[in-house]
Amino acid sequence: MWCKKCEKEVYSDVCDTCGSTTLKDIPFEVYWCNHCKTPLIKRANDNSKKICGLCGGQTEYLCSDIRPVFPEERLLIELLLDCPMKYSDCSVWASNNKYYFDGVTKNIPLKLFADADTPMLIQGLNQFKEKNTYSSFDKHIKTFIRANSDRLDYIRSEAYSFIRDTASNYPSENTVISFSGGKDSTVVADLVVRALEKPNLVHIFGNTTLEFPLTIEYVHRFRKNNPKAVLKIAKNKEQVFYDVCEDIGPPARMMRWCCSMFKTGPITRVINNLYKEKQILTFYGIRKYESVSRSKYDRVSSNNESVKIQKQTVAAPIFDWKDVDVWLYILSEKIDFNDAYRLGYDRVGCWCCPNNNERAQFLSKVYMPEEYSKWRDFLVSFARKIGKPDPEIYVDTGKWKARQGGNGVSASEDIKLKFTNCTAEDNAKIYQLNKPITDSFYSLFNPFGIVSKELGRKLIGEVIVLDPYFTYHRIKSIAFRSLFQ
Ligand SMILES: [Zn+2]
Structure with a gap:
């Protein structure tokens, strides 16, 4: 301020x-x-x-x-x-x-x-x-x-006091650091451990199975260089990304099923197993400059009504930092970081994410040619399967990222649910249910996020499902509205 x-x-x-x-x-x-x-x-x-x-x-x-x-x-x-x-x-x-x-x-x-x-x-x-x-x-x-030493002094001491203030209400065994292997969570992990002088805090790394090899190398180094940190790895061991793609089609910008299946779901399971009913505090590396939707979120948010993770507060110590601040901190403090940034990646999420930009795609072509061509071959054969006239152009111009429906996908022929598009709102679908909505219906959406009745507009019976764990993707919300409750 x-x-x-x-x-x-x-x-x-x-x-x-x-x-x-x-x-x-x-x-x-x-x-x-x-x-x-x-x-x-x-x-x-x-x-x-x-x-x-x-x-x-x-x-x-x-x-x-x-x-x-x-x-x-x-x-x-x-x-x-x-x-x-x-x-x-x-x-x-x-x-x-x-x-x-x-x-x-x-x-x-x-x-x-x-x-x-x-x-x-x-x-x-x-x-x-x-x-x-x-x-x-x-x-x-x-x-x-x-x-820029004055700037570093300011952002560092401001973050320290934020972290100490926020953590003062929680025992340190209930304090968790969400660690993605990216630069933002690297900085948050360092700040929190130093501010609280607790090198033995729990760090949760969500391994999506679609990480850059350099991210995995960095996490191994992190474990070696921080022997006191308790590093828990959350990973989906039941599903294989390519198998799911075969079944329901590759993820697209509007259909990022991979996030809940390979990232937030596994992280939620680890947290639920570790803490059960306890009140926990999670520090994570979200920043408001990352996207417009994030800028609306608060630096500290808690949702005691949450079903997904009981009694969790999430706090973002570097919420107001810019990229240049993050680098000022990393380079001044000489902390180790993911080598993918040296190659030119500006974010290090899943290498096949439909949200990655053209430069990231180009970098993967140079630095991960085998994975890149395997993925491209899959996308081309998928495009052919769903009847695209120019499958290679459809893939290379990035049109696969904009796919919206399940047309041509075998799983979509086996229909369990039918919907019509909402005419009043983009990306909204209307489903007609044959039973009244109950709490057990909402609980089916737990894998997608925190089911919150508090955040929705009560007058129209709105219930919102929020996902607070994204480190790389925009926060997702699903809203249910029912006029007959
Ligand atoms: Zn000068």
């Missing part, structure tokens, strides 16, 4: 120096010092945003958020642009497909990723591997850390 009068960061609604009310939602932005060749994280209303704290020179606005580009990704982009090692001494940063080389913007068109000659790129990566060192990168990161 920001005190306008004192022009400084404060931790509460009232400034501890002057007593005036503080401002909450002043965004942080990224400025560039061309002398130090480094990004500076500054409040949009901070008068000093135009001056570099290191050299005193003028800064200029760069963008709203940014991530570092590691030497591995830099080389791949250079190969794509046909200029290997050209930017090896530069300070290189990116947001989405926009790259900044020493502060100069370069957009990489998506077509360049889609049309890339990947075998040539792989050859180039091997050819320059030895030459492509971290010496220049490390030098630029040192400057970045020095230039």
